[in-house]
Amino acid sequence: MLVREALAWGILELEDFTSKQLEARILLASVLKTTQEDLLIRYNEPISQEEESAFYQYLKRRKALEPIAYIVGKKEFYGRDFIVNKQVLIPRPETELIIDRVVLEYQENFAGKEVTILDLGTGSGAIAVTLATLIPQAKIVATDISDEALALAAENAKLHGSIAQIQFIKSDWYSNLPGKKFDFIISNPPYISPDNKIYMAQETILYEPEHALFAVENGLINYRKIIFGLNNFLKNENKVFLEIGFNQAEDVINILKEYPFTEIVISKDLSGHDRVIEFKFI
Ligand SMILES: C[S@@+](CC[C@H](N)C(=O)[O-])C[C@H]1O[C@@H](n2cnc3c(N)ncnc32)[C@H](O)[C@@H]1O
Structure with missing residues (x-):
């Protein structure tokens, strides 16, 4: 043939x-x-x-209906190829916005300086590895609850020459982290309410890992857990960047109201949907 x-x-x-x-x-x-x-x-x-x-x-x-990224074993994210398998979420184009927001913050307030970053729920390592390549001064801790995800993220870090910048730690959110504080805390946690499964693409439901997609309490439980622990891990006056579902900005802002956070900014993705919430901890 x-x-x-x-x-x-x-x-x-x-x-x-x-x-x-x-x-x-x-x-x-x-x-x-x-x-x-x-x-x-x-x-x-x-x-x-x-x-x-x-x-x-x-x-x-x-x-x-297996996603093409799992079949060929890779997915492009922010112009870089990431190895993917069924143990990790396939990185999405809308997640590239969080990279833009973090890099902007770095350039405006840290340019040229060393910066410490915590990436909670790193999955394939798309966020941690991309930031490491864009900010050579970054020292990153990347966590996940899944051993398989951490192993794959480390492979991606090697592939992109950033393994020396990233420490990978198995942790249920903050449970297993050393007691040091970071300049930026970033996360794209699971945020889909299980009730919304009926609206989702079959290829996602059939093949992508449930623990990377779904969150109870209307998709909000992980935001509550991450926000609750922030004061122990974020340096004062520094920033948190969270990816959110297109209709979750108000709910996440309501969670934030229980804590001393300021300068809340919501950014929209290329489809015009609310996608990243960032805020400072006073
Ligand atoms: C939506 S995926 C994001 C993956 C990657 N950061 C990205 O943006 O493509 C969420 C990730 O959080 C991890 N995760 C889920 N529950 C967790 C927990 N309790 N502690 C740490 N990580 C968790 C999942 O294994 C998954 O890798």
């Missing part, structure tokens, strides 16, 4: 998918260990029997 025949076959197999051409290209490029652009150059070249079987398996998995 030639590359172009394999592509045509893939597109046909994925006919029910909106982005069938793109997806067939991504899957075939991954099987052939090459780029999508290179597929065009190799259009009339044959693929081997093994490659054909591997492509068949990829198409079968995709037709069973």
